[in-house]
Amino acid sequence: xxxxxxxxxxxxxxxxxxxxxxxxxxxxxxxxxxxxxxxxxxxxxxxxxxxxxxxxxxxxxxxxxxxxxxxxxxxxxxxxxxxxxxxxxxxxxxxxxxxxxxxxxxxxxxxxxxxxxxxxxxxxxxxxxxxxxxxxxxxxxxxxxxxxxxxxxxxxxxxxxxxxxxxxxxxxxxxxxxxxxxxxxxxxxxxxxxxxxxxxxxxxxxxxxxxxxxxxxxxxxxxxxxxxxxxxxxxxxxxxxxxxxxxxxxxxxxxxxxxxxxxxxxxxxxxxxxxxxxxxxxxxxxxxxxxxxxxxxxxxxxxxxxxxxxxxxxxxxxxxxxxxxxxxxxxxxxxxxxxxxxxxxxxxxxxxxxxxxxxxxxxxxxxxxxxxxxxxxxxxxxxxxxxxxxxxxxxxxxxxxxxxxxxxxxxxxxxxxxxxxxxxxxxxxxxxxxxxxxxxxxxxxxxxxxxxxxxxxxxxxxxxxxxxxxxxxxxxxxxxxxxxxxxxxxxxxxxxxxxxxxxxxxxxxxxxxxxxxxxxxxxxxxxxxxxxxxxxxxxxxxxxxxxxxxxxxxxxxxxxxxxxxxxxxxxxxxxxxxxxxxxxxxxxxxxxxxxxxxxxxxxxxxxxxxxxxxxxxxxxxxxxxxxxxxxxxxxxxxxxxxxxxxxxxxxxxxxxxxxxxxxxxxxxxxxxxxxxxxxxxxxxxxxxxxxxxxxxxxxxxxxxxxxxxxxxxxxxxxxxxxxxxxxxxxxxxxxxxxxxxxxxxxxxxxxxxxxxxxxxxxxxxxxxxxxxxxxxxxxxxxxxxxxxxxxxxxxxxxxxxxxxxxxxxxxxxxxxxxxxxxxxxxxxxxxxxxxxxxxxxxxxxxxxxxxxxxxxxxxxxxxxxxxxxxxxxxxxxxxxxxxxxxxxxxxxxxxxxxxxxxxxxxxxxxxxxxxxxxxxxxxxxxxxxxxxxxxxxxxxxxxxxxxxxxx
Numbered sequence: 001x002x003x004x005x006x007x008x009x010x011x012x013x014x015x016x017x018x019x020x021x022x023x024x025x026x027x028x029x030x031x032x033x034x035x036x037x038x039x040x041x042x043x044x045x046x047x048x049x050x051x052x053x054x055x056x057x058x059x060x061x062x063x064x065x066x067x068x069x070x071x072x073x074x075x076x077x078x079x080x081x082x083x084x085x086x087x088x089x090x091x092x093x094x095x096x097x098x099x100x101x102x103x104x105x106x107x108x109x110x111x112x113x114x115x116x117x118x119x120x121x122x123x124x125x126x127x128x129x130x131x132x133x134x135x136x137x138x139x140x141x142x143x144x145x146x147x148x149x150x151x152x153x154x155x156x157x158x159x160x161x162x163x164x165x166x167x168x169x170x171x172x173x174x175x176x177x178x179x180x181x182x183x184x185x186x187x188x189x190x191x192x193x194x195x196x197x198x199x200x201x202x203x204x205x206x207x208x209x210x211x212x213x214x215x216x217x218x219x220x221x222x223x224x225x226x227x228x229x230x231x232x233x234x235x236x237x238x239x240x241x242x243x244x245x246x247x248x249x250x251x252x253x254x255x256x257x258x259x260x261x262x263x264x265x266x267x268x269x270x271x272x273x274x275x276x277x278x279x280x281x282x283x284x285x286x287x288x289x290x291x292x293x294x295x296x297x298x299x300x301x302x303x304x305x306x307x308x309x310x311x312x313x314x315x316x317x318x319x320x321x322x323x324x325x326x327x328x329x330x331x332x333x334x335x336x337x338x339x340x341x342x343x344x345x346x347x348x349x350x351x352x353x354x355x356x357x358x359x360x361x362x363x364x365x366x367x368x369x370x371x372x373x374x375x376x377x378x379x380x381x382x383x384x385x386x387x388x389x390x391x392x393x394x395x396x397x398x399x400x401x402x403x404x405x406x407x408x409x410x411x412x413x414x415x416x417x418x419x420x421x422x423x424x425x426x427x428x429x430x431x432x433x434x435x436x437x438x439x440x441x442x443x444x445x446x447x448x449x450x451x452x453x454x455x456x457x458x459x460x461x462x463x464x465x466x467x468x469x470x471x472x473x474x475x476x477x478x479x480x481x482x483x484x485x486x487x488x489x490x491x492x493x494x495x496x497x498x499x500x501x502x503x504x505x506x507x508x509x510x511x512x513x514x515x516x517x518x519x520x521x522x523x524x525x526x527x528x529x530x531x532x533x534x535x536x537x538x539x540x541x542x543x544x545x546x547x548x549x550x551x552x553x554x555x556x557x558x559x560x561x562x563x564x565x566x567x568x569x570x571x572x573x574x575x576x577x578x579x580x581x582x583x584x585x586x587x588x589x590x591x592x593x594x595x596x597x598x599x600x601x602x603x604x605x606x607x608x609x610x611x612x613x614x615x616x617x618x619x620x621x622x623x624x625x626x627x628x629x630x631x632x633x634x635x636x637x638x639x640x641x642x643x644x645x646x647x648x649x650x651x652x653x654x655x656x657x658x659x660x661x662x663x664x665x666x667x668x669x670x671x672x673x674x675x676x677x678x679x680x681x682x683x684x685x686x687x688x689x690x691x692x693x694x695x696x697x698x699x700x701x702x703x704x705x706x707x708x709x710x711x712x713x714x715x716x717x718x719x720x721x722x723x724x725x726x727x728x729x730x731x732x733x734x735x736x737x738x739x740x741x742x743x744x745x746x747x748x749x750x751x752x753x754x755x756x757x758x759x760x761x762x763x764x765x766x767x768x769x770x771x772x773x774x775x776x777x778x779x780x781x782x783x784x785x786x787x788x789x790x791x792x793x794x795x796x797x798x799x800x801x802x803x804x805x806x807x808x809x810x811x812x813x814x815x816x817x818x819x820x821x822x823x824x825x826x827x828x829x830x831x832x833x834x835x836x837x838x839x840x841x842x843x844x845x846x847x848x849x850x851x852x853x854x855x856x857x858x859x860x861x862x863x864x865x866x867x868x869x870x871x872x873x874x875x876x877x878x879x880x881x882x883x884x885x886x887x888x889x890x891x892x893x894x895x896x897x898x899x900x901x902x903x904x905x906x907x908x909x910x911x912x913x914x915x916x917x918x919x920x921x922x923x924x925x926x927x928x929x930x931x932x933x934x935x936x937x938x939x940x941x942x943x944x945x946x947x948x949x950x951x
Contacts, residue, residue, distance in 0.1 A: 031306060031315035034334060034346045035071030039063070043338025046086035046126070046286070046326040048095075050109065051411040055336055056095055057325070057344060058083025064097050066111060069332070071346055075111035079103065085137075086126035086166070086325070096135055098123025104137050106151055115151030119143070125177075126166035126206070130189060136175050138163025144177050146191055155191030159183065166206035166246070168215070170229070171366040176215050178203025184217050186231060195231030199223065206246035206286070208255075209366040216255050218243030224257050226271060235271030239263065246286040246326070249364040250293065250309065258283025258297055266311060275311035279303065288327035288335070291357035292350055296335050298323020304337050304347070317347065329353065386413050386498050388420065390491045390508025395481040396550075397512055400432055400602045403491060404439070404473040405459075413499070414467035418474070419460050420505075421495035426455035428483035429510060434459050440472040448475060458495065485514035519547035521607070523556060523632050525644025532651040532700050532797070535617045536568070539627070539644060541595075543576075545607035549634065553598040554610065556641060557631040562591035564619030565627075565646060570595055576608040584611060592630075621650045651700035653796055657803035659691045659707060659778070662737040663815025670807040671819060672711055673778070679703030679793075704792045707778040707805050715809050715817030716762040718858030718890075719939050722903035723813045725755035725888070729906060737808060737815075740777060744769045744810045755903065758811040759890040762860070763899045769810055778805045816939055832932035834946040836870070838922040843873070846930060847880075847947030848900075848916045854937050855910040856882065859902040861944075862934035863918070867896045869928035874919035875900065881911045889916060914947055 041060030048056045053069035060082040066074040081100030088096045093109040100122045106114040120141030127137040133149040140162040146154040160181030167177040173189035180202040186194040201220030208216045213229035220242040226234040240261030247257045253269035260282040266274040281301035288296040293309035300322045306314040320341030327337040333352035338344045351357075386409040395401040409415070424431070434450040434457060436442050445464040450457055461475060468474070477491075491508040524542045531537050545551065560567075570586040570593065572578050581601025587594045597611060619625065629641025655677065661668035669691025676684045680701030685693040724742045726732045728751050734742060742750045744757050760766045769775060780791040781804045791803065809817045838844050848861065865872070872893045877883050886906030892899045902916060935944035 030348050030350050031317055032348045033317070034348055036346070037065070037067055037071050037073070037344045039065065039342050039344060041082065042321070042340040042342055043344055044084045044324040044340070045097075045338065046288075047328040047336040047338065047344075048087045048089050049328055049330045049336065050089055050093065051331075052109075053330065053332070054109070055328075055330070055344075055346075056087040056089070056097075057336075057338055058085060058087065058097055058099075059338075059342070060084075061342075062099070062101075064095070064105070064107065065344070066095075067344070069330070069334070077105070077107055077111055077113070079105060081122070084122075084124040088127040088129065088135075090129055090133070090135075096127040096129070096137075098125060098127065098137055098139075100124070102139075102141075104135070104145070104147070106135070117145070117147055117151050117153070119145065121162070124164050128167045128169055128175075130169050130173055130175070132173075132189075134189070136167040136169070136177075138165055138167060138177050138179075140164065142179070142181075144175070144185070144187065146175070157185070157187050157191050157193070159185060161202065164204040165217075168207045168209050169366075170209045170213065170215075174229075176207045176209060176217075178205060178207060178217055178219075180204065182219070182221075184215065184225070184227060186215075197225070197227050197231050197233070199225060201242070204244050205257075208247045208249055210249055210253070211364055211366055213366065216247040216249065216257075218245055218247065218257055218259075220244070222259070222261075224255065224265070224267060226255075237265070237267050237271050237273070239265060241282065244284050245297075248287050248289050248295075250289065251361050251364050253364060254309075256287045256289070256295055258285060258287065258299075260284070262299075264295070264297055264305070264307065264311075266309075277305070277307055277311050277313070279305060284322075284324050286326040288329060288337075289361070290329045290333070290335075290349060290351055291353050291361060294329075294350055296327035296329070296337070298325065298327065298337055298339070302339070302341075304335075304345075306335075314350075317345075319343065319345065386411075386415070387504040387506070388418070388493070388496060388498070389506035390422065390477070390493075392509045392511075394511045394513045395479065396515055396603070397481050397483065397485060400478055400480045401510070402438075402476040402478050402602075403508055403510060405475040405477065407440075407471055407474045409469065409471045412469040414469050415461075415474075416463050416467060416499045417460070417497070419495065419497040419500075420493060421456055421458045422477065423456045423492045423494055424479070424510070425483075425487075425489035428481065428487045428489045428512065430480045430482050431457055431477065432480055433478040434475060435478070436461070436475050438476060439474050440470065441468060441474050444468060456494070479510055481510070481512040483512045485512055487512045515550075516548055519549070520637070520639050521545040521547070521549050521551065521634050522640040522642065523554075523629065524642040525558075525613075525627055527644060529644065529646045530649050531617050531646060533617060533620055533648055537615050537617060537646070539613045539615065539646075540575075540609040541611040541613060543607050543610045545605065548605040551599070551604045551610075552635050553596070553633075555597075555631070555633045555636075556595045556629060557592065558595075558613075558627055558641075559592050559630055560615075560627045560646075561619070561623075561625035564617070564623045564625035564648065565615040566590075566618050567593045567613065568616050569614040571612050571614070572597075572610070574612060575610050576606060577604060577610050580604060615646070617646070617648060619648045621648055623648045651797075653698050653700070653799045655695040655698055655705070655793075655796070655800045655803055657693060657801070657805065659687050659693070659805045659807050661815070661817060662741070662779075662806045662808045663817075665781075665804070665806055669819075670709070670712075673707045673709045673776075673805075673807065675805075676706050676708065677703055678706065679796075698796060700795055700797055702792075702794045703796050704790060705780075705803070706791075707776075707807070709776040709807070712817070712819055713775055713809075714820070715812040716758055717814070717860050717936070717939050718759060718762065718901040718903040719860075720811055720813045720858070721755040721759040721762070721888075721901065722858045722905070722908075724750060724758065725752055725903065725905035728752050728755065731906065734813065737779075737806065738813050740779070741808050741810060741813050741815075746770055746772060746774060746810075752905070754811075755888075755905065759888065759901050759903060761811065763890045763901045764892045764894070765890070775810055777808050777810060779808065780804075781806055814939060832935070832945060833929055834949065835927055835929050836920070836949050837927040838925065838951055840922055840925045842922045842951060844870070844920045844922060845950040846918045846920065847914045847950075848918060849945055849947045850881075850912050850915050850937065851943040851945060853910065853912045854942060855908050856887075856902075856915070857904055857908055857938045859900070859915060860934060860936040860939070861898075861900040861902075861932065863898045863900070864896055864931045864933055865898070865920070866928040869922070869924050869926050870920040871923055872898055872918065873921050876917045876919070877902070877915070878917060880914040880916055882909055882915050885909050 039059040045058035079099040085098035125138030159179040165178030199219040205218035239259035245258035319339040333349035335347040488511040493505040632641035
């Protein structure tokens with residue numbers, strides 16, 4: 001059922017249907033609710049939207065919320081009081097917010113606390129930050145606070161009333177804030193009084209500072225004020241009601257503000273009315289602005305309005321209660337607003353913020369941290385902008401090198417277009433290519449074009465779809481050094497635009513350096529490689545080139561034993577030379593291979609693996625072949641080649657390990673476990689008395705091992721059933737092994753069904769614990785102690801020791817299983833028997849008594865009787881210490897024997913006395929003896945017996 005206030009257009013339903021069918025998507029119409037998130041309290045806090053789309057806002061339920069763009073909860077942080085304050089996002093992503101618990105909080109983007117500063121009153125003011133990272137906030141203790149970025153006090157300034165107004169920062173660092181003492185204050189960045197302008201009413205409106213230094217603020221004397229930067233009045237405009245709303249400045253200088261006289265006002269920069277719109281009720285909320293000039297504001301008639309910049313209504317939406325918070329517009333155009341109906345809404349909007357739109361909109365404001373228009377990018381404009389830089393690179397004369405073009409994009413601005421021109425010294429450098437290959441945009445939906453000049457290159461990188469939002473090297477400019485050693489050319493940007501907006505850049509450089517006197521390189525093959533008959537091996541050919549010698553052409557000839565190896569391929573794939581412009585040719589013969597590696601492009605001066613030689617192993621076990629360099633040159637100069645060796649070994653291995661019981665794996669071996677080794681040549685082994693197993697002749701191949709066991713089925717009792725039942729109720733915890741033992745149904749869950757199945761099995765009512773007939777499970781244990789659910793060898797190519805398993809008897813949660821079924825235990829003869837007699841047909845009730853104080857988790861009892869004299873009829877916990885305490889009785893009658901289990905499913909009772917009543921029917925009227933052959937409590941013998949028989 002949809003919640004009150006939500007409406008979904010036909011377009012949204014169509015979108016859902018077409019997505020499911022794989023057809024093109026139709027979007028919601030502006031004003032439609034995209035999603036709604038319920039909180040536990042009224043919402044008076046305005047939203048802030050982070051650069052990654054996270055939406056932050058506070059609620060009267062004391063929590064600061066962070067929602068994902070799709071409306072799901074990312075995290076929430078609980079404070080000690082209601083949050084009326086709107087969050088502020090710092091340049092590094094830190095989220096600042098005030099609370100009614102008299103504290104200002106700084107939280108990391110992932111929701112963890114950075115610091116908490118305790119004030120003397122409620123912090124309903126929304127924080128702001130200065131260019132140096134100082135955090136400013138007003139407080140109901142009449143103080144304007146300035147905190148260092150680490151949360152320590154920088155200074156505080158006292159006013160004559162509560163400071164509910166959110167501070168604003170001017171281009172010179174001056175901090176402006178209103179107070180309920182009716183004054184607008186200007187305080188220097190050092191906390192020194194500059195001036196105060198007095199109105200006729202308290203000021204809770206937050207000031208806005210225009211680009212020319214004019215400070216706009218509303219007052220409860222019903223006026224909108226324009227105050228010069230020196231504290232003198234420029235003008236004031238009278239409305240018909242109190243003004244709690246904060247002003248917003250449009251790019252053309254128009255000031256928008258709401259009033260309690262029900263109107264939203266648009267006032268020209270000269271203080272004259274442009275237009276006003278009647279909403280029908282008080283406007284407390286500040287207007288939120290979109291990049292297209294659309295205004296969004298809420299009122300006390302529960303309605304959110306969307307107005308054109310000319311004051312005409314585009315749409316309105318009624319929530320379930322008043323709207324106090326300023327709406328916010330996200331980068332994708334979504335409009336966010338909270339309501340006193342405790343819900344946070346996301347509406348389909350018209351246009352989203354781009355960097356260019358934000359740049360235009362903020363031109364109306366002072367050069368200081370911007371209000372963000374609810375967009376949440378509360379930073380200086382240059383911090384928002386991406387930037388470009390070229391690398392500082394060195395090149396040898398006549399060689400080619402790549403200079404990276406690096407994008408720094410900390411705010412994840414979507415990159416639609418990069419348009420640059422770079423100049424260089426044509427006497428020193430020759431441009432060969434501009435490419436995306438090897439950069440962040442390679443393989444993406446971007447295309448690159450360039451126009452080369454004599455000493456410049458113009459480059460355009462254009463997006464086709466899937467806009468890039470990260471940072472990194474996005475392209476490479478390839479130059480050939482044509483000057484002499486010591487020459488250096490600056491690579492200068494003369495055109496620098498991203499998304500049609502000028503951005504900051506950092507020039508690069510390219511220096512031509514002298515050819516080093518390099519130590520000659522050498523080639524190496526692996527000293528010893530062990531393999532098996534009929535395998536294929538790939539040997540790395542390694543270049544040792546610590547002197548950075550020029551590698552223009554490598555020629556090598558190698559010989560080997562043709563009875564052991566056969567060359568099948570030589571490749572650059574996976575080597576340092578892959579995709580570098582180098583080529584490889586080889587000629588294979590029986591026992592010999594000739595290799596040529598040469599460049600068609602840039603010169604390699606590094607070291608590492610430069611090729612891989614692939615051989616088929618045709619020798620038998622025990623055979624061996626050296627791979628010897630008979631010739632090796634670099635640039636037609638002889639170099640050293642160090643030979644390698646291949647040894648063919650016997651492909652037969654051992655696998656050994658031990659099986660131990662989970663409660664004490666080192667001291668409780670498990671015998672008679674069948675280890676099945678399945679694979680290329682399957683075999684099995686049964687563990688010995690000490691739990692060990694050994695496969696001594698396993699051929700190389702793919703295998704898996706799986707233990708199984710069908711005997712030694714003791715170890716289950718009422719206590720096991722009790723622990724499972726109480727775990728299912730959340731009363732106790734079980735460790736990982738106990739949980740495996742508890743899941744006797746093998747369905748992945750632990751419930752009362754598992755407890756029931758164990759009790760009935762232990763009592764003898766069923767022959768199997770589960771439908772699969774499985775009584776044991778085994779967990780592989782690695783040598784380092786880690787666990788897994790299977791043990792595979794893909795392939796087995798060496799001996800494997802300590803391949804241990806932990807054995808778990810299903811149902812044995814207490815871990816008391818023994819290798820053979822324990823004999824039945826007896827208590828003393830004098831305490832375990834009684835004589836009964838009654839007329840034929842009479843019913844005898846025999847109490848079963850626990851004669852020592854104990855915490856009763858599970859009771860296991862076995863009673864024998866003469867079935868020719870008595871017939872067992874019933875079992876009851878009535879009148880005993882376990883009555884109505886969540887204990888479950890289970891019993892089975894055999895030939896002259898009763899097996900009885902009682903287990904706790906809830907809290908454990910501690911005590912002594914009568915625990916159960918057994919009913920018998922007299923058959924012959926003769927006397928008969930009842931004997932207790934087992935009376936265990938919690939899997940240990942206890943003192944117990946029979947009480948007075950009732951007839």
